[in-house]
Amino acid sequence: MQQTKLLSVIDPERDAGNIRAAADILVLGGLVAIPTETVYGLAADALNPDAVRGIYVAKGRPSDNPMIVHISDVEMLALLAREVPSDAVKLAKAFWPGPLTMVLPKADIVPLVTTGGLDTVAVRLPAHPVAQAIIREAGVPLAAPSANLSGRPSPTTAQHCINDLTGRVHAVVDSGECSVGVESTVVCFRNGRVCLLRPGAVTIEQLEGIVGAVETDRAVSGRAVDGRSVLSPGMKYRHYAPNARVILVTGDSSRYVRFVNSNKTNGVFALCFDEDVAGLEVPYVSYGDGADPAAQAHRLFGALRELDIRGARLVYAHSPSQEGMGQAVYNRLIRAAAFRMVRT
Numbered sequence: 346m347q348q349t350k351l352l353s354v355i356d357p358e359r360d361a362g363n364i365r366a367a368a369d370i371l372v373l374g375g376l377v378a379i380p381t382e383t384v385y386g387l388a389a390d391a392l393n394p395d396a397v398r399g400i401y402v403a404k405g406r407p408s409d410n411p412m413i414v415h416i417s418d419v420e421m422l423a424l425l426a427r428e429v430p431s432d433a434v435k436l437a438k439a440f441w442p443g444p445l446t447m448v449l450p451k452a453d454i455v456p457l458v459t460t461g462g463l464d465t466v467a468v469r470l471p472a473h474p475v476a477q478a479i480i481r482e483a484g485v486p487l488a489a490p491s492a493n494l495s496g497r498p499s500p501t502t503a504q505h506c507i508n509d510l511t512g513r514v515h516a517v518v519d520s521g522e523c524s525v526g527v528e529s530t531v532v533c534f535r536n537g538r539v540c541l542l543r544p545g546a547v548t549i550e551q552l553e554g555i556v557g558a559v560e561t562d563r564a565v566s567g568r569a570v571d572g573r574s575v576l577s578p579g580m581k582y583r584h585y586a587p588n589a590r591v592i593l594v595t596g597d598s599s600r601y602v603r604f605v606n607s608n609k610t611n612g613v614f615a616l617c618f619d620e621d622v623a624g625l626e627v628p629y630v631s632y633g634d635g636a637d638p639a640a641q642a643h644r645l646f647g648a649l650r651e652l653d654i655r656g657a658r659l660v661y662a663h664s665p666s667q668e669g670m671g672q673a674v675y676n677r678l679i680r681a682a683a684f685r686m687v688r689t
């Protein structure tokens with residue numbers, strides 16, 4: 346592929362020229378990394394099979410891993426989904442635009458390549474004004490997985506996208522840091538219930554506040570590797586992985602710090618909380634306050650990338666609380682650690 350254009354958009358109105366440039370590339374079947382409030386997405390026209398095939402190639406992504414389709418208005422949902430259960434309508438009213446993805450029966454217009462061969466389609470209306478402006482200007486729904494090379498931590502800045510995808514995509518739209526920092530909550534609807542497939546910024550408690558009891562798919566907590574038992578195929582791949590070997594370490598600050606200090610060897614880094622920093626005798630990257638899961642979500646993927654850049658070989662990560670949004674942070678980190686854990 347030729348050069349990757351960098352298109353800066355601070356304000357969609359003031360930078361309308363770059364919004365149009367991004368939309369023009371997409372309408373012609375090209376690939377553009379775009380900001381959303383969760384992570385950057387690698388976008389293509391969701392209704393153009395050749396364009397969507399390009400996403401799999403650029404990311405090195407297995408082609409049975411389906412994409413999330415992004416829309417700019419709730420009305421676009423009727424184009425993509427054959428059927429919208431009443432719980433989905435309620436959740437859309439409560440959380441869209443925002444970090445919630447709903448898996449629904451797909452309409453014929455959605456190509457199978459977009460859904461990884463499934464007869465369902467995952468749909469999200471992102472809250473980021475730049476994402477909305479690009480979708481609106483392109484006039485088509487955009488398929489967009491996270492804009493990282495497959496297996497790498499999701500990108501939360503344009504620089505992360507550039508590092509992974511330069512020369513592989515037509516453009517990267519730079520709108521600064523993503524506010525949420527982890528990918529959207531994914532739900533499906535089965536047996537009249539809402540079922541959580543991937544935790545995110547919209548928590549179980551928030552979902553239950555709207556639709557009552559919510560099921561949790563076992564892929565969320567367990568290490569589902571049997572393809573047939575996995576409802577959300579993305580969960581079965583090694584994910585969010587830095588080059589270093591990551592091990593999750595439980596315990597309060599003093600127990601964590603004592604464990605890390607007594608296991609220091611060359612190449613050991615701590616992925617810690619702010620309150621751990623003072624006691625540590627090894628190099629570290631902090632991913633926020635131990636009591637603030639939103640801050641941890643915001644910083645986690647950038648911290649994993651920084652550890653790689655600094656040459657970490659073994660990373661002891663302080664395990665987060667699983668309360669509220671902590672569930673999403675824990676879910677990403679336990680996968681980065683390939684489920685390796687030490688209890689102190």
Ligand code: TXA
Nearest residue numbers: 383386411412465466467490491528529576577578579
């Ligand atoms: O926040 C996000 O969701 C970001 C931004 C760019 O919107 N996108 C994202 O996409 O995280 P991706 O491709 O990295 O993750 C999509 C997840 C995967 O776990 C995938 O298996 C699941 O959604 N998914 C997509 N379509 C599905 C379907 N039809 N049925 C079940 N799971 C589906």
Ligand code: MG
Nearest residue numbers: 490491499528
């Ligand atoms: Mg991803």
